[in-house]
Amino acid sequence: MIGRPRKLDVMAQIPGKMVLAATACLFVLLGTAGAQGGGELRFCLRTEPKTFDPLKVEDDAAVSIRYLTGGVLLRMNRQTQALEPELAHSWKVSKDGRQITFKLRSGLSFSDGTPFLAEDVAYTVQQLMDPALHSPTGDAFRSGPGTVATKIISSTQIAITFPTPVAGLDRLFDQVPMMSAHSPKKEMAVLGPFMVADYKPGATVLLKRNPNYWKTDAQGRKLPYLDSIRLDIQPNRDVEMLRFRRGELDLINSLDSEYFDKLASTSPQLVHDAGPSLDSEQMWFNQVSKAPIPAYKKNWFRSLGFRRAISEAINRDDLSRIVFRGHAQPAVGPISPANKFWFDSKLHAQAYSSDAALKLLQTEGFRLENGTLKDREGNPVVFSIVTNSGNKYRERMAVLIQEDLRKIGMQVNVVTLDFPSLIERIAQNFDYEAAMLGLTNVDLDPNEQMNVWLSSAENHQWNPQQKAPETAWEAEIDRLMRAQAASADAKKRKESFDTVQEIVVEQAPFIYLINKNALSAISTAVQDASPVILHPQTFWNAERLTVRAAK
Amino acid sequence: MLGWRITRHAVAILATILLGGLLSATLVRLAPGFDADEQQLDPRLSAESVRTLRESRAQEHSIFRFYLRYINGAMHGELGMSHSLSQPVGTLLRERAPLTLRLVALGLLLSWSVAMAMALTSAWLRVSALDALSTIVTGTFLCIPAAVLALLSVLWNVPGSLAIALIVLPRVYRYWRNLLAKAYSLPHITTARAKGLGELRVLFWHVIPMAAPQLLAVAGVSVSVALGAAIPVEALCGLAGVGQLAWQAALARDLPLLMNITILVTLVTLLAHSGADVIGHMLRSQEI
Numbered sequence: 001m002i003g004r005p006r007k008l009d010v011m012a013q014i015p016g017k018m019v020l021a022a023t024a025c026l027f028v029l030l031g032t033a034g035a036q037g038g039g040e041l042r043f044c045l046r047t048e049p050k051t052f053d054p055l056k057v058e059d060d061a062a063v064s065i066r067y068l069t070g071g072v073l074l075r076m077n078r079q080t081q082a083l084e085p086e087l088a089h090s091w092k093v094s095k096d097g098r099q100i101t102f103k104l105r106s107g108l109s110f111s112d113g114t115p116f117l118a119e120d121v122a123y124t125v126q127q128l129m130d131p132a133l134h135s136p137t138g139d140a141f142r143s144g145p146g147t148v149a150t151k152i153i154s155s156t157q158i159a160i161t162f163p164t165p166v167a168g169l170d171r172l173f174d175q176v177p178m179m180s181a182h183s184p185k186k187e188m189a190v191l192g193p194f195m196v197a198d199y200k201p202g203a204t205v206l207l208k209r210n211p212n213y214w215k216t217d218a219q220g221r222k223l224p225y226l227d228s229i230r231l232d233i234q235p236n237r238d239v240e241m242l243r244f245r246r247g248e249l250d251l252i253n254s255l256d257s258e259y260f261d262k263l264a265s266t267s268p269q270l271v272h273d274a275g276p277s278l279d280s281e282q283m284w285f286n287q288v289s290k291a292p293i294p295a296y297k298k299n300w301f302r303s304l305g306f307r308r309a310i311s312e313a314i315n316r317d318d319l320s321r322i323v324f325r326g327h328a329q330p331a332v333g334p335i336s337p338a339n340k341f342w343f344d345s346k347l348h349a350q351a352y353s354s355d356a357a358l359k360l361l362q363t364e365g366f367r368l369e370n371g372t373l374k375d376r377e378g379n380p381v382v383f384s385i386v387t388n389s390g391n392k393y394r395e396r397m398a399v400l401i402q403e404d405l406r407k408i409g410m411q412v413n414v415v416t417l418d419f420p421s422l423i424e425r426i427a428q429n430f431d432y433e434a435a436m437l438g439l440t441n442v443d444l445d446p447n448e449q450m451n452v453w454l455s456s457a458e459n460h461q462w463n464p465q466q467k468a469p470e471t472a473w474e475a476e477i478d479r480l481m482r483a484q485a486a487s488a489d490a491k492k493r494k495e496s497f498d499t500v501q502e503i504v505v506e507q508a509p510f511i512y513l514i515n516k517n518a519l520s521a522i523s524t525a526v527q528d529a530s531p532v533i534l535h536p537q538t539f540w541n542a543e544r545l546t547v548r549a550a551k
Numbered sequence: 552m553l554g555w556r557i558t559r560h561a562v563a564i565l566a567t568i569l570l571g572g573l574l575s576a577t578l579v580r581l582a583p584g585f586d587a588d589e590q591q592l593d594p595r596l597s598a599e600s601v602r603t604l605r606e607s608r609a610q611e612h613s614i615f616r617f618y619l620r621y622i623n624g625a626m627h628g629e630l631g632m633s634h635s636l637s638q639p640v641g642t643l644l645r646e647r648a649p650l651t652l653r654l655v656a657l658g659l660l661l662s663w664s665v666a667m668a669m670a671l672t673s674a675w676l677r678v679s680a681l682d683a684l685s686t687i688v689t690g691t692f693l694c695i696p697a698a699v700l701a702l703l704s705v706l707w708n709v710p711g712s713l714a715i716a717l718i719v720l721p722r723v724y725r726y727w728r729n730l731l732a733k734a735y736s737l738p739h740i741t742t743a744r745a746k747g748l749g750e751l752r753v754l755f756w757h758v759i760p761m762a763a764p765q766l767l768a769v770a771g772v773s774v775s776v777a778l779g780a781a782i783p784v785e786a787l788c789g790l791a792g793v794g795q796l797a798w799q800a801a802l803a804r805d806l807p808l809l810m811n812i813t814i815l816v817t818l819v820t821l822l823a824h825s826g827a828d829v830i831g832h833m834l835r836s837q838e839i
Contacts, residue, residue: 048799050637058590134603136595201638201646202791234789235799239705246708420584420804427591439594451594458601459594 038209038225039547041526041539043251044234044243049205052196053187054177055128056135061233063442067536068207068229070177071191073102073121074170078532078540081340081444083171087116087178087191087214097165097488100173104156109212110189114180118158122150123181125160137175140448141166143485167485167493168445175443193224193543205231215543224543250526250547251538255519256393257327263521270521272531272538276329276338277518278441281397282510283385283434285310287463289470291430296379301433305364307508311350313357313408314401319514323396327519331512333505335497338515338533339444341490344498347505354407361408373409382411383433386425389416394436397513401436426461435461436513442535446484446497453481453500462509473507523547556832560825568817573618575813579806580614587804588634608634611806621810631807635799640811643796648815651785651792655777658715662777663770665716666724674731674758675750685728689721697780701787711788718780719773726769734762764831771827775820 045061054066073088085091088102108116128138129148141148146163153159166172183189188196193215194207207229215223232249234240241259243249255263255271264271285301286293300306316330329337330349337343358368365376373381385401387394398414405412417425425432441448451457455466455474469475477500484496504510518533527546531538539545579585586608591601611617624631630640669689673682692700697718704714734740735758743753759766778794785794793812800808 048636050635058593131599134596134600136593136600139597139600140595142597200791201643202795232789233791236787236789238702239787239789242705418584418802419589420582420587420802422584423587423589423591424584428587437592442595449594451596451598456598458596458598459592 038227038545039525039549040228040230041226041251041542041545041547042230042232042249043253043539044240044249045205045231046233046235046237046240048202048233052199054179055124055133055137055187058136061231064536064539065196065205065207065231066175066177067192068194068539068542069190069192069196069210071108071116072174072177073104074173076171076174076444076534078534078536079530081534083174091170093169093488095488097167097169097486098163099159099161100169101153101159102157104158105214106156108191108214110180110183110185110191111195111210111212112180112183112185112189113212114183114189116178116180116191117155118152119155120178120181121158121160122152124176124179125150127179128176140172140175140443141169143167165486165488167447167487168443169488171443171445194226194229197228202233204233207231213543217544225546226542229539229542244521244523247523250523251529252521253537253539255521257324257517257519260327260519260521261325269524272520272522273327274518274520274531274533274537276336276515277533278336278338278444278515279438280331280334280336280441280515281394281436281438281513282331283401283436283513284462284510285383285434286426286430286432287509288430289463291432293431293433296375296377297383297433300375300381300383303364304507305360306366307511309357309360309364309408310405311508311511312352312360313354314350314404314511314513315352316349316513317352318404319397319400322400323393324514324516327517328514329517331515333501333512334449334510335446335501336441336515339441342444342446342494342497344501346498347501350505354404358408368409371409372411380411381409382413384413384415385434385436386415386417386422386432387436388419388422390418394438398436427458427464438516444534446500450481450485453477453504471507473503477503525549553829553833553836556829560821560829564818564821564825567821568814569622571817572621572810572814573614576618576621576806576810577614579804579809580611580617582804585804585806586611617806621807630811633800633805633808635803635805635808640807643808644793644811644815647791647793647796650790651778651781651794654712654715654785654790654792654794655774655781657710657712658719658780659770659773659777661712661716662719662723662773666720666727669724670728670731671754673728674735675754677732677735682728685724689724692717693721698783698787701784704784705788711784711790714784714788715777715780718784719777722776723769723773727766730762730765730769731758734758737761760834763834767827767831767834768824771824774823775816778816778819 045064047059047061049061049065050059051057051062052065054070057063057066072086074083074091075086077084087105087108089105090103092101102121104118104121110116125148129141141162143162143166144164148163149161151159178191179187180189190210193210193213195210196205197208198206209224209227213223217223237256240249240252244252260271260273285307287301291298320326320328320330332347332349333344335343361373366373366381375381385398387398395414395416402412402414426435451459454460455469455478458464460466463470469478480496480500484493487493518531518537520531520538522529522531522538525548527548528541528544529538530541532540534540586605588604590596590604621631628641632638633640633643636643669685673685700714700717701711704711740753740757743757781792781794782797784790785792786798793815796808797812800812
């Protein structure tokens with residue numbers, strides 16, 4: 001259900017006697033706001049938000065709005081990557097990883113004045129775990145069959161018990177904004193620093209300061225400083241850039257490297273490169289047994305030597321230098337080095353060597369004849385890489401890979417398809433040979449990738465929905481992923497997932513290419529911005545930002 | 552006679568809309584990636600959620616069943632739900648149609664005014680240099696793709712309606728200029744001029760009434776040109792109208808949304824054509 005604020009008819013319900021008092025309060029509030037004078041922050045959402053219901057959120061636009069409006073029990077500090085208390089001042093996860101107990105701050109209210117109590121947490125969890133919800137946020141908590149139990153210990157204390165252990169349980173609450181069990185405004189009553197004040201479909205979402213926000217700064221001033229945030233819905237990145245240059249926008253998240261360099265050449269003070277992000281670009285070969293491709297090609301794609309040779313023959317430094325103008329790093333494996341805790345530091349990016357790749361292919365029975373690589377049966381090595389059209393970086397990477405593989409006698413055809421057609425091929429009819437896509441990681445915890453690594457999962461892209469693991473190494477990954485998910489011990493989980501990373505790098509079902517840098521542009525009018533690699537990059541500390549008024 | 556003409560148009564509009572809707576639905580259904588959703592690739596979703604997502608479009612697999620259900624719903628004011636925007640199609644169209652109508656109306660008004668002024672000047676003065684200049688200017692706009700004109704309007708910060716006007720202008724101007732030139736060359740106009748009738752009197756009493764039915768027919772056609780131009784203009788200028796919605800719906804294979812937009816655009820186009828035809832018929836009847 002989409003809650004869409006239109007006309008606020010709250011005034012009609014206020015008794016006449018209260019009008020005078022309310023007016024006085026309003027003057028006080030306006031006076032305070034005026035004194036703070038944080039200004040209006042303006043930036044773009046690249047798609048229309050599909051919903052304002054924080055529990056149903058799936059798209060980037062809605063995630064941004066949820067971040068700015070939702071009050072969460074715990075918040076992962078986007079700069080330190082550490083979990084910090086928010087609406088809950090303390091929490092405890094049971095040893096078996098099934099239960100979490102929160103102690104809530106007292107005296108807090110939603111934006112409409114409804115008090116925030118433990119029963120609101122219980123209500124939110126029940127809504128979130130409704131089997132009919134089918135949202136990524138809720139599904140992240142589902143580790144096994146059974147129902148979730150909530151026990152309200154007092155008005156400020158609650159215990160939530162899950163049927164099976166949930167890995168990284170406390171961190172998952174970073175994505176769960178609390179909803180009011182009693183507010184007539186439903187999901188539009190929020191606990192975050194801002195609240196949705198107006199929504200013009202296809203055009204803008206206007207967020208205003210939440211007057212009941214609970215946080216204050218070190219000087220005791222109420223947060224947030226900003227008066228409002230205007231989010232313009234603008235899918236076109238050229239237009240976004242143009243408007244930023246004109247001073248109509250204050251920041252751009254996930255800036256393209258091309259725009260970054262253009263802007264850097266004229267106004268270096270506006271651009272920020274926070275280093276490698278969590279996002280990766282990778283390619284993989286179709287190993288689905290029922291895929292409608294020739295059997296000899298399936299044999300290539302299932303050959304470890306073939307996959308590793310491809311990985312070795314790709315010059316990742318060139319991809320980074322030429323395609324991303326140096327604003328990307330050669331990828332190592334499933335986890336970006338930016339993920340401080342979970343990255344396996346024993347791993348290193350694959351070194352480029354077309355000679356070594358060719359030697360490896362020769363040991364697998366391939367031979368080079370007149371510049372063309374042929375397999376044992378004499379079939380020339382020709383295959384196509386599909387990727388999504390309109391993404392110039394992927395298209396350019398595919399062309400460079402085509403050139404790298406030509407050096408070892410392979411003929412690669414690059415096919416670009418629009419997203420629905422691409423998804424149909426890679427996830428439904430498996431009519432493709434190799435694919436190149438990116439993986440956007442929202443959470444640091446590898447449990448989020450469970451549906452990628454389990455051989456039975458839908459998103460086990462190279463060979464999904466296996467009834468039983470088809471290879472020993474996939475069976476081992478299944479075992480390790482389940483073991484880490486069942487454990488509440490972070491050290492043991494890390495050990496298990498390190499081994500998963502090593503197996504993935506060794507077996508190369510995904511050939512990791514690069515990790516893009518987190519690039520952004522921020523107007524000099526914005527004060528106290530410090531862009532980070534994690535979403536939402538530039539406005540993670542929105543409550544403490546201010547915008548200087550234009551002269 | 553006029554009543555019969557209006558009835559004939561109404562029946563034609565209804566039949567075209569029904570057929571157009573079915574054709575549009577069939578084309579979307581046959582398009583690659585029809586029932587694929589980007590959300591399927593979200594690794595956080597459980598297997599059950601992915602299955603539910605896939606099944607959510609199962610009822611659209613049989614296009615005839617879907618279309619019959621749609622017509623039944625449409626008769627009760629229910630236009631279905633948009634997959635890509637998770638909102639009722641009726642609400643989406645209600646919210647966005649005013650902007651597109653305003654944009655198209657302003658664009659048409661501007662293009663018609665300029666085209667008429669240029670056509671009249673050209674046909675009246677018959678100066679070859681002026682005619683050549685008009686041809687070059689309108690020909691240039693005819694050669695520039697609509698998307699480029701839309702981008703230029705963003706770059707120069709001018710209203711999107713101006714881009715629509717520049718897209719429609721060359722298509723209308725040439726026809727109108729020829730129609731007016733032809734009308735001016737008729738013997739009775741030459742006679743009227745020879746008898747010393749004032750130019751304005753010749754224009755408003757003899758030339759325009761003579762060419763009016765055809766001028767109106769071209770104006771009717773230009774409505775569909777303007778509606779078509781609204782798609783790139785709105786998509787590139789970030790204007791939240793039906794054109795932008797159509798672009799998003801096509802990219803997302805959003806069958807209910809795309810079908811309703813097709814029907815809406817067909818309806819507006821046919822109404823414009825039929826309106827022009829009926830008015831033209833009335834003018835001709837008056838002349839007789």
